[in-house]
Amino acid sequence: MGSTIKDVARLAGVSIATVSRVINSPETVKKETRETVLTAMKESGYTYNTLARSLSTRKSLSIGLIVPSITNPIFAESTLGIQDCANNFGYTVLLGDTDYDFKKEAMLINALNERRVEGLIITTSSVSNPYLKKFKDEDFPVVFIYNTTFSEDFHFVTIDNFKSAYEIIKYLIELGHKRIGMIAGYFDISDRSYARWQGYAQCLKDHGIPQDDSLVVQESFTAPAGKEAMKYLLKMSKPPTAVFCSNDFLAIGAMSAVYEKGLKIPDDISICGFDNMELSSHIYPPLTTVDQPAYEMGYRAMEILMRVMAGEVTVPQHIFLDYKLIIRNSCSTLNLFTKGRKHEEKRF
Amino acid sequence: MGSTIKDVARLAGVSIATVSRVINSPETVKKETRETVLTAMKESGYTYNTLARSLSTRKSLSIGLIVPSITNPIFAESTLGIQDCANNFGYTVLLGDTDYDFKKEAMLINALNERRVEGLIITTSSVSNPYLKKFKDEDFPVVFIYNTTFSEDFHFVTIDNFKSAYEIIKYLIELGHKRIGMIAGYFDISDRSYARWQGYAQCLKDHGIPQDDSLVVQESFTAPAGKEAMKYLLKMSKPPTAVFCSNDFLAIGAMSAVYEKGLKIPDDISICGFDNMELSSHIYPPLTTVDQPAYEMGYRAMEILMRVMAGEVTVPQHIFLDYKLIIRNSCSTLNLFTKGRKHEEKRF
DNA sequence: TTTATAATTGTAAACGTTTACAGTAAACGT
DNA sequence: ACGTTTACTGTAAACGTTTACAATTATAAA
Numbered sequence: 001m002g003s004t005i006k007d008v009a010r011l012a013g014v015s016i017a018t019v020s021r022v023i024n025s026p027e028t029v030k031k032e033t034r035e036t037v038l039t040a041m042k043e044s045g046y047t048y049n050t051l052a053r054s055l056s057t058r059k060s061l062s063i064g065l066i067v068p069s070i071t072n073p074i075f076a077e078s079t080l081g082i083q084d085c086a087n088n089f090g091y092t093v094l095l096g097d098t099d100y101d102f103k104k105e106a107m108l109i110n111a112l113n114e115r116r117v118e119g120l121i122i123t124t125s126s127v128s129n130p131y132l133k134k135f136k137d138e139d140f141p142v143v144f145i146y147n148t149t150f151s152e153d154f155h156f157v158t159i160d161n162f163k164s165a166y167e168i169i170k171y172l173i174e175l176g177h178k179r180i181g182m183i184a185g186y187f188d189i190s191d192r193s194y195a196r197w198q199g200y201a202q203c204l205k206d207h208g209i210p211q212d213d214s215l216v217v218q219e220s221f222t223a224p225a226g227k228e229a230m231k232y233l234l235k236m237s238k239p240p241t242a243v244f245c246s247n248d249f250l251a252i253g254a255m256s257a258v259y260e261k262g263l264k265i266p267d268d269i270s271i272c273g274f275d276n277m278e279l280s281s282h283i284y285p286p287l288t289t290v291d292q293p294a295y296e297m298g299y300r301a302m303e304i305l306m307r308v309m310a311g312e313v314t315v316p317q318h319i320f321l322d323y324k325l326i327i328r329n330s331c332s333t334l335n336l337f338t339k340g341r342k343h344e345e346k347r348f
Numbered sequence: 349m350g351s352t353i354k355d356v357a358r359l360a361g362v363s364i365a366t367v368s369r370v371i372n373s374p375e376t377v378k379k380e381t382r383e384t385v386l387t388a389m390k391e392s393g394y395t396y397n398t399l400a401r402s403l404s405t406r407k408s409l410s411i412g413l414i415v416p417s418i419t420n421p422i423f424a425e426s427t428l429g430i431q432d433c434a435n436n437f438g439y440t441v442l443l444g445d446t447d448y449d450f451k452k453e454a455m456l457i458n459a460l461n462e463r464r465v466e467g468l469i470i471t472t473s474s475v476s477n478p479y480l481k482k483f484k485d486e487d488f489p490v491v492f493i494y495n496t497t498f499s500e501d502f503h504f505v506t507i508d509n510f511k512s513a514y515e516i517i518k519y520l521i522e523l524g525h526k527r528i529g530m531i532a533g534y535f536d537i538s539d540r541s542y543a544r545w546q547g548y549a550q551c552l553k554d555h556g557i558p559q560d561d562s563l564v565v566q567e568s569f570t571a572p573a574g575k576e577a578m579k580y581l582l583k584m585s586k587p588p589t590a591v592f593c594s595n596d597f598l599a600i601g602a603m604s605a606v607y608e609k610g611l612k613i614p615d616d617i618s619i620c621g622f623d624n625m626e627l628s629s630h631i632y633p634p635l636t637t638v639d640q641p642a643y644e645m646g647y648r649a650m651e652i653l654m655r656v657m658a659g660e661v662t663v664p665q666h667i668f669l670d671y672k673l674i675i676r677n678s679c680s681t682l683n684l685f686t687k688g689r690k691h692e693e694k695r696f
Numbered sequence: 697t698t699t700a701t702a703a704t705t706g707t708a709a710a711c712g713t714t715t716a717c718a719g720t721a722a723a724c725g726t
Numbered sequence: 727a728c729g730t731t732t733a734c735t736g737t738a739a740a741c742g743t744t745t746a747c748a749a750t751t752a753t754a755a756a
Contacts, residue, residue, distance in 0.1 A: 004742055004743085005742065006743095014705075014706085015705065015706045016706090016742090017705070017706060017707080017708095017744085017745080018704085018705060018706080020743070020744060020745085021704095021705085021744095023743095024744080028703085028704075029704070029705080030704060030705085033704085033705085047458075047461050047462060048742095049403075049462065049464060049741095049742055049743065050463045050464070051399050051402045051403050051464055051741090051742080051743085052403055052711090052742035052743035052744090053743055054399045054743090055397075055400055055403055055710095055712065055741090055742080055743070056710075056711050056742080056743045056744045056745085057711080057743080057744060058711065070418065070427060070428070071424040071425060071428065073419055073421070076418045076419040076424060077419060079445075080418070080419065080447075083445060092442070092459065092463070094442060095443045097427075097428060110395075111440065113395050114397065114398040116398070222626070223626055223629075223630045224626075224630075227630065252627055252630045252631065253630050255630070255632065256629075256630040256631070256632065256634070259632050278572075279571055279600055279627060281604075282571045282574075282575065282600045282601050282603070282604040283600065283603075283631050284603065284604065284607050284631070284632050286604070352711090352712055352713085353712065353713065354713095362735075363735065363736045364712090364713080364714095364736090365714085365715080365735070365736060365737080365738095366734085368713070368714060368715085369714095369734095369735085371713095376733085376735095377733095377734070377735080378733080378734060378735090381734085381735085396712095396713090397711095397712055398713095399711090399712080400711075400712035400741090401712080401713055401714075402713090402741090403711090403712080403713070403714095403740095403741045404712080404713045404714045404715085404740075404741050405713080405714065405715095405741080406741065
């Protein structure tokens with residue numbers, strides 16, 4: 001138990017160097033000795049010490065991953081993609097969850113540095129933080145995922161949050177909706193949510209629909225929050241006829257608020273989300289949303305990170321993956337008559 | 349950049365030992381020198397090297413966590429609990445996802461050993477694997493979560509899967525159901541699913557309801573799988589009037605199959621799940637399920653692991669956390685007349 | 697054979713810490 | 727002033743690897 005290269009060497013009657021060699025370049029050691037070493041390893045119950053290797057080679061063969069919430073299947077999926085890719089290269093990924101707290105984020109980055117990760121994949125909750133500059137200065141390998149705010153200096157892989165939001169709002173408008181609300185994740189915590197709002201706002205503007213700020217409410221990215229937000233929206237004197245949620249969690253929460261009021265989706269109100277998590281196609285009614293390729297997002301990011309770490313790539317990589325509007329049954333054409341009546345009935 | 353304790357020492361004009369001391373036991377070094385060292389650290393951009401510490405002290409201050417699927421919010425939640433607790437003790441957690449593949453599981457365990465984790469929290473997908481014996485023999489600190497099959501030798505924290513399943517089936521029976529199906533996760537991969545099935549079977553037996561094996565179908569733990577399974581069940585000549593799913597994912601998938609057939613929940617068929625993930629209360633209809641305290645599961649497991657690693661505890665800890673039957677609106681009393689009619693209408 | 701070359705192995709320093717031990721300086725008691 | 731304790735600091739070995747270099751042995755060429 002707990003045997004080292006030294007023990008193996010003694011047992012096999014060779015030097016520690018050759019033991020090291022049978023581990024790292026077996027072809028350079030004579031077959032016979034290689035085999036005695038191998039059996040010596042078995043017998044002594046040797047297990048390799050990655051830590052010592054890292055110290056000696058100054059390569060940890062590990063990268064850090066920082067996500068806002070591993071509980072969100074989008075990030076969980078990406079994690080899988082990252083891990084799969086990393087493993088292909090013999091790398092381990094060290095995961096940290098920030099809970100959308102940038103203080104925690106900074107601490108995690110520090111912890112990962114102390115563990116000598118060779119690179120970082122991160123979706124940051126605070127796009128304008130000091131350590132970002134530091135990454136740049138020390139040109140430490142970092143690739144951002146999901147974030148959309150760094151156009152210039154950094155590597156990132158993401159989707160076009162602005163355009164995708166624009167597109168889904170356009171779809172809503174084409175269905176006849178004019179009074180369109182938005183339940184957004186907090187802008188200061190999620191640049192994606194902000195970008196989606198921008199798409200929302202621009203699209204309204206382009207279609208001559210006046211913007212009503214009281215129709216957009218910021219919340220945390222959870223179903224309960226979506227529910228609360230929707231309750232608020234439904235209580236308005238002139239509630240929206242459709243609402244765009246910047247996340248499927250919010251959308252599902254919003255839907256439940258609608259049901260609790262005894263209204264129907266999409267007949268009485270249209271709701272759409274963002275992310276297309278697996279569950280969203282199975283709920284009732286199936287949720288209209290925009291699909292992000294979460295697994296691929298992670299995989300691609302890791303690929304790029306590998307190339308950056310290898311020094312093969314120096315100019316900032318800006319990858320926009322394809323998103324896709326997924327039209328299901330949670331949005332319908334506006335029927336002014338019904339909507340008006342129903343709402344009034346309910347309100348008084 | 350990349351400065352070491354040695355650089356700091358030189359810069360501050362002290363020995364590396366004192367630098368180490370200001371890091372580990374600042375109170376033992378004179379205030380003045382401490383401060384010069386501290387500023388030297390700043391100036392040289394020193395960042396601590398955990399790897400070297402680990403090598404020297406033979407403590408990695410890290411533990412491994414192995415889950416079947418981080419994409420499942422239950423495991424994600426537990427991960428959070430584990431991480432929070434671990435951080436309180438200055439420990440880092442290294443996460444691995446097995447995708448319910450025990451081959452992958454073995455590889456992960458090995459990888460974690462090479463990284464010299466001091467302990468392991470795991471929900472294993474193969475309860476009867478050789479390395480489990482190894483843990484025992486080498487008495488390596490391991491605590492299992494969610495697994496229910498190790499009554500004797502190991503530490504674990506879980507809920508009583510048998511009893512909880514028994515209870516929810518009893519509830520169904522009290523509602524008048526006799527033809528109760530089950531959509532289960534694969535037994536060979538999930539001992540929990542198997543235990544739940546046992547609870548299901550025992551409860552039927554205790555209530556004099558004959559068991560019909562064609563009513564229980566094993567699947568992977570996903571919504572699409574649940575949907576397929578439900579489709580199969582609905583196609584039977586005598587479909588169940590209620591079905592118990594061993595996971596909320598499966599339940600939600602099952603529900604969508606029901607809707608697609610034009611049937612209503614719970615009027616035409618009752619469905620219940622297991623886990624009580626956050627979303628389950630927000631879907632329509634809100635899902636009847638059993639709640640597992642996922643976060644606490646992780647937190648408690650980590651607490652125990654700490655005590656085991658510290659040698660404070662040697663007799664196997666067997667912790668059963670409280671589960672809770674959560675009755676919502678996806679199950680209703682059996683109405684023989686309606687059910688019969690509707691099914692017949694649909695079938696022909 | 698002998699020599700040159702290739703294949704195989706060993707020696708020892710290095711990676712960045714911690715820590716037992718020894719040393720020195722300051723403070724205290726008398 | 728002295729010895730003694732206390733506070734602080736330095737020296738050097740150790741943790742388990744890798745790797746440049748040297749040394750040895752085997753092989754091929756002459």
